[in-house]
Amino acid sequence: MRKPPIIHATRDVHDSHFLHVEQLDLEFSNGERRTYERLKGSGLGAVIIVPMRDDDTVLLVREYGAGVGRYELSLPKGRLDQDETAEQGADRELKEEIGYGARKLKILHNLSLSPSYMTHMAHIVLAQDLYEERLKGDEPEELEVVPWKLSELHELIARDDVTEGRSIAALFMAREYLAGRFKPA
Numbered sequence: 001m002r003k004p005p006i007i008h009a010t011r012d013v014h015d016s017h018f019l020h021v022e023q024l025d026l027e028f029s030n031g032e033r034r035t036y037e038r039l040k041g042s043g044l045g046a047v048i049i050v051p052m053r054d055d056d057t058v059l060l061v062r063e064y065g066a067g068v069g070r071y072e073l074s075l076p077k078g079r080l081d082q083d084e085t086a087e088q089g090a091d092r093e094l095k096e097e098i099g100y101g102a103r104k105l106k107i108l109h110n111l112s113l114s115p116s117y118m119t120h121m122a123h124i125v126l127a128q129d130l131y132e133e134r135l136k137g138d139e140p141e142e143l144e145v146v147p148w149k150l151s152e153l154h155e156l157i158a159r160d161d162v163t164e165g166r167s168i169a170a171l172f173m174a175r176e177y178l179a180g181r182f183k184p185a
Contacts, residue, residue, distance in 0.1 A: 090125035096137025103125035
């Protein structure tokens, strides 16, 4: 297991290059008024990719999660670039993070991170018919690629290093879609 990065300093940042706080003055149907705050994303959106090596094997990545201070096992994901479709972004992120492209891409659904206070949405993209191709990405270190059987999803979600909720939800959606029990809208 890799040693986590050293944290040399921390500081508060009110706005970053991709998030800022927005206030909303709201009046509800019962006349009640409130001011809500939400984190507003860049507006470009993001993708979470479920790359299937075969009908039962998904490719996961082990990546450092600064929010939890440890390495997490999850799905490849990333922000969309300007003028990029979800499918194009998914294919690019796959090539950058796991060294594969996909000939077949299917948007399964969209997920919010926390709809009460964030505008961020992510497209869940199933990637099939993979082929080797690597693009240089923006990760500070090479990500470890970990194959996992969807038929053993119950064992994956029991692990201490698998806590990213969107990845867990996306894996269940993909499993149900591939089994014919989930039909995207």
